[in-house]
Amino acid sequence: xxxxxxxxxxxxxxxxxxxxxxxxxxxxxxxxxxxxxxxxxxxxxxxxxxxxxxxxxxxxxxxxxxxxxxxxxxxxxxxxxxxxxxxxxxxxxxxxxxxxxxxxxxxxxxxxxxxxxxxxxxxxxxxxxxxxxxxxxxxxxxxxxxxxxxxxxxxxxxxxxxxxxxxxxxxxxxxxxxxxxxxxxxxxxxxxxxxxxxxxxxxxxxxxxxxxxxxxxxxxxxxxxxxxxxxxxxxxxxxxxxxxxxxxxxxxxxxxxxxxxxxxxxxxxxxxxxxxxxxxxxxxxxxxxxxxxxxxxxxxxxxxxxxxxxxxx
Amino acid sequence: xxxxxxxxxxxxxxxxxxxxxxxxxxxxxxxxxxxxxxxxxxxxxxxxxxxxxxxxxxxxxxxxxxxxxxxxxxxxxxxxxxxxxxxxxxxxxxxxxxxxxxxxxxxxxxxxxxxxxxxxxxxxxxxxxxxxxxxxxxxxxxxxxxxxxxxxxxxxxxxxxxxxxxxxxxxxxxxxxxxxxxxxxxxxxxxxxxxxxxxxxxxxxxxxxxxxxxxxxxxxxxxxxxxxxxxxxxxxxxxxxxxxxxxxxxxxxxxxxxxxxxxxxxxxxxxxxxxxxxxxxxxxxxxxxxxxxxxxxxxxxxxxxxxxxxxxxxxxxxxxxxxxxxxxxxxxxxxxxxxxxxxxxxxxxxxxxxxxxxxxxxxxxxxxxxxxxxxxxxxxxxxxxxxxxxxxxxxxxxxxxxxxxxxxxxxxxxxxxxxxxx
Numbered sequence: 001x002x003x004x005x006x007x008x009x010x011x012x013x014x015x016x017x018x019x020x021x022x023x024x025x026x027x028x029x030x031x032x033x034x035x036x037x038x039x040x041x042x043x044x045x046x047x048x049x050x051x052x053x054x055x056x057x058x059x060x061x062x063x064x065x066x067x068x069x070x071x072x073x074x075x076x077x078x079x080x081x082x083x084x085x086x087x088x089x090x091x092x093x094x095x096x097x098x099x100x101x102x103x104x105x106x107x108x109x110x111x112x113x114x115x116x117x118x119x120x121x122x123x124x125x126x127x128x129x130x131x132x133x134x135x136x137x138x139x140x141x142x143x144x145x146x147x148x149x150x151x152x153x154x155x156x157x158x159x160x161x162x163x164x165x166x167x168x169x170x171x172x173x174x175x176x177x178x179x180x181x182x183x184x185x186x187x188x189x190x191x192x193x194x195x196x197x198x199x200x201x202x203x204x205x206x207x208x209x210x211x212x213x214x215x216x217x218x219x220x221x222x223x224x225x226x227x228x229x230x231x232x233x234x235x236x237x238x239x240x241x242x243x244x245x246x247x248x249x250x251x252x253x254x255x256x257x258x259x260x261x262x263x264x265x266x267x268x269x270x271x272x273x274x275x276x277x278x279x280x281x282x283x284x285x286x287x288x289x290x291x292x293x294x295x296x297x298x299x300x301x302x303x304x305x306x307x308x309x310x311x312x313x
Numbered sequence: 314x315x316x317x318x319x320x321x322x323x324x325x326x327x328x329x330x331x332x333x334x335x336x337x338x339x340x341x342x343x344x345x346x347x348x349x350x351x352x353x354x355x356x357x358x359x360x361x362x363x364x365x366x367x368x369x370x371x372x373x374x375x376x377x378x379x380x381x382x383x384x385x386x387x388x389x390x391x392x393x394x395x396x397x398x399x400x401x402x403x404x405x406x407x408x409x410x411x412x413x414x415x416x417x418x419x420x421x422x423x424x425x426x427x428x429x430x431x432x433x434x435x436x437x438x439x440x441x442x443x444x445x446x447x448x449x450x451x452x453x454x455x456x457x458x459x460x461x462x463x464x465x466x467x468x469x470x471x472x473x474x475x476x477x478x479x480x481x482x483x484x485x486x487x488x489x490x491x492x493x494x495x496x497x498x499x500x501x502x503x504x505x506x507x508x509x510x511x512x513x514x515x516x517x518x519x520x521x522x523x524x525x526x527x528x529x530x531x532x533x534x535x536x537x538x539x540x541x542x543x544x545x546x547x548x549x550x551x552x553x554x555x556x557x558x559x560x561x562x563x564x565x566x567x568x569x570x571x572x573x574x575x576x577x578x579x580x581x582x583x584x585x586x587x588x589x590x591x592x593x594x595x596x597x598x599x600x601x602x603x604x605x606x607x608x609x610x611x612x613x614x615x616x617x618x619x620x621x622x623x624x625x626x627x628x629x630x631x632x633x634x635x636x637x638x639x640x641x642x643x644x645x646x647x648x649x650x651x652x653x654x655x656x657x658x659x660x661x662x663x664x665x666x667x668x669x670x671x672x673x674x675x676x677x678x679x680x681x682x683x684x685x686x687x688x689x690x691x692x693x694x695x696x697x698x699x700x701x702x703x704x705x706x707x708x709x710x711x712x713x714x715x716x717x718x719x720x721x722x723x724x725x726x727x728x729x730x731x732x733x734x735x
Contacts, residue, residue: 110732256679269641269681270701278680281706288714295721299728306732 003107007115008122015085015123024081025127031073032131036138038067043143054273056147057154057251059139070135071247074128074162075240076198079169083190085123086173088183089116090305095183113174113305117298120170125163132159150253153276157250164290165243169194171297178305197238205234239293242286249283256282352379353386353418355454355465357431363470369434372467374403374452377426378418385457387415388429393448398436399469401450403429415457435471445470485513486577488586495588498595499628500564505588506536508555509577511548517579520545523558524574530561531573560590565660568594568629594629596693598656609685609702613678616671621698623656623689624665631656631691636668639686645673646685656691672702680706 015021039062063069068076090113093099103109132155139145147155172193176186209231213223235241249255253273280287356375364370378384390403404410406428416427433450447470455462487510495503511517521544523531532542536555548554558575573588600623601607611617625631634653638646649669659665670687685700 110729256681269679269683272682274680278705281708281711282680284706284711284714288717291718292721295718295725299721299725302725303728303732 003111004115004118007102007107007111008119011116011119012122015119016126020084021123021127024084028077028081028127028131029134031077032070032135033138035067035070035073036135036142040142054151054253055143055145056136056139056151057253059135059143059145060155060158060251061248071244071251075165075244075247078128078162078166078243079194079198079240081127082124082166082169082171083173083187083194085120086170086175087177087187087190089120089174090177091181091186092177092183094181109306110302113302117171117174117301120174121163121167124166124170128162128166129159132162150276154250154253154279157276157280158247161243161246161250161287161290164294165239168239168290168294168297171294171301175297175301175304178301178308197240201235201238201241205231208234236286239290242290246283246286246290249279250276253279255279350381351384351456351461353377353384353454353456353461353463354379355452355463357465357467360466361468361470362433363472364433364435365472366435366439367437369400369432371404372431372433373406373428374431374465375426375428376416376418376454378420379425381420383417383419384461385415385417386454387457388413389453390431391451391453393450395446396448396450399448400432400434402432403452404432406430431467433467433469435469439471439473445472484584486510486517486519486579486582486584487512488575488577488584490586490588493586493588494591495560496591496593497562499562499566499568499592500595501562503560503562503590505558505560505575506555507558507575507586508553509546509548510553511550511579513579513582514550516547516549516552517582518545518547520578521556522576522578523560524576525560526566526571526573528563528565529571530563532559532561533557534559558588562590562592564628566592566628568592595627596629596631596691597626598631598634598689598691598694598696599624599626600687600689600696600698607698607700609672609700610705611672611674611702612705612707613674613680614676614707616673619670619672619700621668621670621687622665623668623696624659624662625656625694626659627694628658628660629693630658631693634689634691637688637690638670639688640672641678641683643675643678644683644685645671646687647671674702674704678704680704 036059039059060070063072090099093102102112136147136155169190173186173190176189177183180186180189209227212230213227215223215227219227236245253276256269256274256278274282354375354377356377357372359372362370362372376386376388388403390401392399392401403413405413410430413429416429418425418427431450431452447468450467450469452465452467453462454464487508489508489510490505492505495505497503509519511519521533523533525531534541534543534557535546536557539557539559543556546554546556560573569592571590571592573590575586575588577584577586600621602619602621609617609619623634632655634656636648636651638648640646647670649671653666656666668689672685681704683702683704685702686697687700688695688697690696
């Protein structure tokens with residue numbers, strides 16, 4: 001496995017030293033800082049909207065005025081970060097001619113792809129964890145709130161989930177960089193997929209739902225529920241929505257269902273926070289799908305890469 | 314002539330026969346008539362009496378002259394030598410009159426008889442062992458010439474008085490209450506407001522006593538100062554005081570009507586007042602769990618049994634206890650037993666009734682806390698308990714998720730093994 005560690009460290013050094021990493025990191029940090037600042041501003045003006053249990057977690061899900069919440073930020077721009085790290089992983093080396101040189105060394109092919117993947121995940125992990133730690137630290141200094149043990153576990157879970165999520169997009173980028181020879185093509189395709197799952201899916205879901213269960217001016221509650229159900233089902237095709245649901249449930253202990261259908265059925269439930277295990281159980285399917293997605297994505301990349309022909313042209 | 318004599322004789326015989334047939338009364342009459350020359354009687358309606366200690370009696374003793382001549386009679390009263398403390402005297406008829414030693418009776422009515430009073434007063438206290446003992450008092454009478462002597466024995470037995478009868482009810486103390494009948498649940502106090510009036514000529518210290526059923530307690534307190542307990546009160550002459558009699562019924566008192574007696578004693582005087590206490594049953598349904606914890610935990614789609622207890626803290630049984638529950642839609646809650654004909658007081662049973670409750674939560678219930686309200690309702694009382702029920706998601710779906718991930722990992726591993734090292 002010497003080949004794997006060589007590739008891993010070389011790739012990691014490449015990623016961390018690259019300008020795109022520094023720029024991205026700065027952007028993300030700035031954004032996080034801004035979010036904290038804005039929250040602080042709005043809390044100072046109105047303390048009442050910021051009370052209750054699980055205050056520490058609320059800071060991650062809190063959206064102040066025009067600025068989105070941190071979850072939203074990660075779910076929308078996290079994919080972009082992943083894509084940026086992955087879209088040229090293989091085809092740039094190939095076009096640059098370095099691939100055949102690397103493979104001329106006593107390094108196995110699977111070590112190359114595994115190393116690239118692991119190094120990408122590691123970079124993302126470093127970036128995300130440092131941002132989350134920075135935000136938490138800022139929160140503690142600015143608001144004077146210390147997370148409880150359960151909040152800490154929830155934050156750790158959230159970090160892991162975010163790594164998996166962004167890792168999936170990176171994996172997708174790597175897959176496209178293997179499939180397409182041109183970096184531009186793979187970049188565009190990746191961006192297209194991201195745009196589709198982030199924006200178009202919302203419109204598509206609305207259109208299909210309205211077609212299947214059209215809502216008139218005075219639609220019955222059941223019809224609205226049906227419409228909502230269809231919409232949610234389509235939306236859940238998108239990893240972005242899955243991630244949002246997952247993180248919402250994990251960072252907000254009182255969330256126990258999504259959509260109107262179940263909400264109607266369970267009005268009797270008391271608005272008490274769930275335990276962390278139960279919160280995970282609420283979004284367990286989404287959780288599984290996200291993990292499965294990154295694994296499948298990697299597996300496909302691996303198979304395709306291993307079967308490709310490497311030429312030193 | 315012979316014939317005439319014969320007839321005469323015959324006639325005479327018949328007459329004699331007739332005379333001898335009529336006769337005994339007439340003969341006696343002749344005897345009486347003879348004795349009537351000088352005779353007198355002593356007569357009393359009663360000759361054997363029972364007196365209580367301290368009791369006195371005035372007996373009428375009649376002396377009747379039945380002779381043809383006036384008689385002078387000396388009268389003597391001979392008391393029983395053992396009757397030491399007895400006060401016995403023979404008086405003339407007027408009240409507390411003079412003693413009489415001789416009386417004169419004429420032969421003609423109405424002056425041929427004279428009544429005297431024999432005053433007998435039993436001693437104030439009869440010594441032990443002297444109870445029921447009889448004493449004989451003899452009235453001896455004889456004519457002054459000593460030819461005729463008559464005597465009459467009066468036997469008197471003395472008995473000790475019974476204690477209750479010593480203190481006779483008096484009208485000089487008046488007890489009054491507006492509400493002589495009070496109703497309360499067992500274990501709850503009943504209050505009687507009693508007005509005590511002293512109508513004697515002097516100030517009196519009145520002692521109170523209450524006749525109660527066994528196990529009951531009573532306290533007496535002045536009006537407006539009910540935290541104080543008194544057992545006597547001084548009432549000025551012609552004064553009135555109101556006191557509060559608080560009767561505490563024991564918790565175990567059965568539903569019934571009870572007679573109480575409130576007694577006031579002031580020296581010799583005594584007065585009582587009858588009161589009535591109606592004990593009604595209490596019905597206090599209570600319910601709870603063994604630990605007192607009203608939190609249940611179940612898994613959606615599954616059936617689970619819980620146990621809770623109900624008991625009756627009252628004194629009377631609660632009838633027709635049924636259970637019903639309010640729970641979120643789709644939940645199935647069953648009770649065992651479904652109903653109870655009677656829930657006796659826990660004082661009698663000493664243990665609560667165990668009720669098992671089966672809760673079935675429908676599939677796909679959103680995890681969280683729900684309220685189940687269980688109402689145990691009897692005819693007389695009901696009790697509501699609320700269970701906070703935590704519904705958890707069944708973990709089987711979690712394991713299926715883990716299996717999916719594992720399957721993918723196995724796939725990945727097999728790809729690795731197949732494609733690596735090229």
